[in-house]
Amino acid sequence: MVLLGVCSAAVVLPLSFSAGAIATPAIGRAIGGGPVALNWITNAFMLSFGSCLMAAGALSDQFGRRRVFLAGIAAFALFSLLLTIAPDIVWIDVLRGAQGIAAAGALAGGSAALAQEFDGHAQTRAFSLLGTTFGVGLAFGPVLAGGLIEAAGWRAVFASTAVIGVIALLLAAPWMRETRNPSAGRIDWPGIVSFTAMLCLFTVAILEAPARGWSDPAIRALFVAAAFALAAFVAIERRSAHPMLDLSLFRYRRFIGVQMLPIATCYCFVVLLVLLPIRFVGIDGHTPLISGLMMLALCGPMLFVPSLAVWLTRHASPGVVSAAGLLMSAAALVWLGRLPADATPFAMLAPMAAIGIGAGLPWGLMDGLSVSVVPKERAGMATGIFSTTRVAGEGLALAMVSAALSALVSARLRAALPSLSSLPSLPGIDRDRLAAAAQQLATGDLAGAAARLPGVRAAFLREQYVDAFSLLADGLAIVTVLAALATLHYLRPDPQTATRITNAPVPEAADR
Template sequence: MNDIPPRPPAHRNSVLAAVCLAALTLPLSFSAGAVATPSIGLDLGGSPESLTWITNAFMLAFGSLLMAAGALADRYGRRRVFLIGLALFVGFSLALGLAPSIWLIDILRAGQGVGAAAALAGGTAALAQEFDGHARTRAFGLLGTTFGVGLASGPLLTGALIEMVGWRAIFVVVGLFGLLALILGPPRMRETKDPDTGKLDCAGALSFTLTLTLFTVAMIELPSLGALGATALAAGFVLSLATFILIEMRAERPMLDLSLFRYPRFVGVQLLPVATCACFVVLLVIVPLRLIGIEQQGAVKAGLLMLGLSAPMLVVPIVATMLARHVSPGILSGIGLLIAAAGLVWLATIRMEDGAMIVLPMLVIGIGAGLPWGLMDGLSVCVVPVERAGMATGIFSTVRVAGEGVALAIVAPHWPA
């Protein structure tokens, strides 16, 4: 790693504030876009498949490019990648506020995901250079809490904006948040690189992106595909996945170091975002569609009900970080997932006529998911040397976002039309 002199606490805290502000926009964009989908469909029309791409185009671009963005951050500089990504995110967000059609929204959402990937990978890798030890755990715990704030405020903010201004205002507001981070970030964020990094693993990045794209498209379009189309997509997925693994095994400096999967702790950390996605993130999309699309709830009322699921993310990740000083993060994460599982079983028993009672099981799910949520970002950078922080955060963030995208794609055929 670069030999960098110690930094004053004020400078480090400024970097933390800039990265957290940027991170706030990412889950806000995700949850807000999901809640806004019914309103966008009513305004612009479009098939159910095209409407699902409002969320999935963002998640696919975001998830498939995170590892490549992490490698770029290590090679060309974490600050540079962070700022370029944030600028792209802001530009595409503002353009979404003017989009006249569903197909253009889908394309712009993919561009927004590209910027989000670079901003997250560069920002979290830069953060790993500023803090170490328990200070790093606290910093990444705060980052996880920031994601929770974005998820918690997204449904309510979206509902209010839809009813008062219209769905276009959502993307403009998200863009303005990103613009504020772009203005505040550069002054005290230093440039750091990995001096030992090799050239970018372009073949690995392309094959991974193709693999994830084929799988996501297959999941979304499966109901309309014939046997021949489904077979072709399945064969393409298997071939591209095998190609990706072969490329990474032979690369001198692979984008994804497959040898890390020999370590149970590393594998366990990667499973945490998959678990929280299955029990938490998917509900952020599915439940609003049920409340607004099926039960005909107002957007603001649906946003208020969604606080039962998302509000615990404002508090629980911070509590988890404090408890981690005395209790193993692994134990805390396991307890949280058990609590979330109990909440999911309870939620499955809630009927339409139960009304606001849906808040109670969602509250349990939110509390359970919040425990690992506040710990897994910090754990992700503890399993590799600090000079490979870009790769570590890239792998972890890719598993998180790709898991969300794949899970959303799997349940997409069951969304309300």
């Protein structure tokens, strides 16, 4: 029953992320909101989730895994319920941020509690099932969201996550026993505050820059403040007796390589979970349900490819398998970007499936690698750092890629400005108007962009978006290739020891 309760929570967390992306265009049409505010529907959740994950782990060790899990999943269900009655976009963004904090507590507390309930091979099977349920939530979240939006509107999406959260709470509460870490040290509040401040300042700067301009004094001040927060965090962690993040682990070469994997999958896979639904619904004009079904091509491989990756490590090193998958995803990104604006939905499924298969190879190995490349006694801290890198990296990647797409769309429109200016309805179009239209187009609001540029055909604007998306896909492919090369370098086999990935990861020391 404990396993079933924690797995129910594990389904709802990725479901909330992927379903939120499908719901964003519908929310924009229903209650309005500017491009930046709509971006925060996803970014607020990922930012608060990533910045609070390690703090939630420390709290569960000190105050009890059961208490933190139950409080987290109960708060998650409550905030999901409140989202169904949110009156405007500001409340939605605030509640999504609160939802991310609650999700961090549920994941950290639930994972730690699960580790106490099972031992040996049973523990391995339990965590394997936990990983599978994450894949189920990721794969079927867009389909569920699309069906609910068409049947009952976007608020039904958040109602469904509230229901699943309550089910998880009712399943686990009577059976989960309370456990703590008796040797847990003091919580590193200065580290938590400085780390969260750095993430928030940097993300806000990235999201606001396309609208305000990169040279705006406020944007520069945010970047400077983020740099100071980062410097303060590093100084605090190096001097703390009980650091939130033990920086000495980065002395291990292969540990650095493991951190490359979630960063790479952020740019070749995770960002597409947000960008593609927005494009399918807002730009291409597909229904939410059709868009959700199309997303199965991208997410479906996550149900079986991770197991295939484990099997492949019998014949090649984890670094080679992971790098091969990343290179496959990079090639498929270029393929996806080369499809014309009038490409059929069916034509997009093959490159999307190839991206999902390629990303699934490192996805299936990186959790095990995160603890197998450091000494056994440091596996707990290694897992915490890896989880934070993954979730916080996803939030930052979404912010940066959203800003990049907005900039590329704006550049495409500026390149077309001479022909636009010749239209009677657009004499001397100003830069601010063009930038606002570009932002709306980048967030899938094709009708809003067309309203700002009267006389411009929607088909023309769609072509500019597709051209910008093609350039973005090339950029994502370059980042993925660089990450693949870094993976090959840092995860190359050691001469003295070989990391063997099996169904049960084997922790062992690695060369520095």
